[in-house]
């Protein structure tokens with residue numbers, strides 16, 4: 001079933017055209033990787049899907065509705081979620097922020113909840129459930145600043161999961177995480193992908209080849225590929241680069257060496 005339909009989408013900041021005539025369909029349980037150069041328009045596209053950027057030309061529908069009507073279906077892990085590690089906030093408080101945004105009936109002010117003047121049982125079980133999904137429930141009362149980069153990013157994913165989304169968008173979730181942490185994040189996304197659709201902006205081509213089912217390359221315009229793992233596209237090369245990836249997708253064969261990246 002298609003859940004996101006993007007048709008003839010163009011977008012400009014002032015006079016600078018950033019996206020041009022983008023067409024893309026995302027199906028339920030896709031694992032879509034979005035790649036492309038810095039400044040290519042990847043984050044802009046995610047913000048259009050989220051309804052953060054206003055539509056200018058073209059169409060986006062999510063479950064056949066405008067993006068702004070469907071926010072509760074989408075969990076979002078933004079790019080560069082730099083948390084001030086000195087700020088004395090616990091893991092559970094960070095996760096709870098994701099829940100507060102989506103709660104319909106607010107009986108307590110957000111700051112009352114934040115400082116645990118009044119987390120309800122229901123709020124707590126939701127946040128703890130999200131932490132359990134990312135394997136971080138034991139860290140609930142730890143200070144966010146005491147965690148590793150990979151652990152912090154898992155907490156950010158838990159925060160996004162708190163509203164029970166059916167689509168998870170992640171913008172470069174592993175850009176400042178070590179190799180082990182990256183693998184853990186992608187293994188986690190693969191498990192989540194059994195239940196929800198995953199759309200991730202990433203530069204790590206070897207990861208994409210291992211985990212994604214589809215790849216979209218965006219540099220103002222979009223090139224889209226279904227990844228076919230039936231023997232045509234396989235690599236164990238950890239240092240696969242984007243140029244090679246594009247060659248490979250274009251030519252359906254593997255070039256492993258000599259791209260200089």
Ligand SMILES: Nc1ncnc2c1ncn2[C@@H]1O[C@H](COP(=O)(O)OP(=O)(O)O)[C@@H](O)[C@H]1O
Pocket residue numbers: 013018036037038039040041042043044045
């Ligand atoms: N809020 C903004 N206002 C003006 N220009 C922006 C804004 N956000 C991004 N841009 C510009 O739009 C282009 C695409 O940016 P972005 O979508 O962030 O690319 P990517 O995520 O692929 O690196 C870049 O040239 C960037 O400088």
Ligand SMILES: [Mg+2]
Pocket residue numbers: 042043044079171
């Ligand atoms: Mg970006």
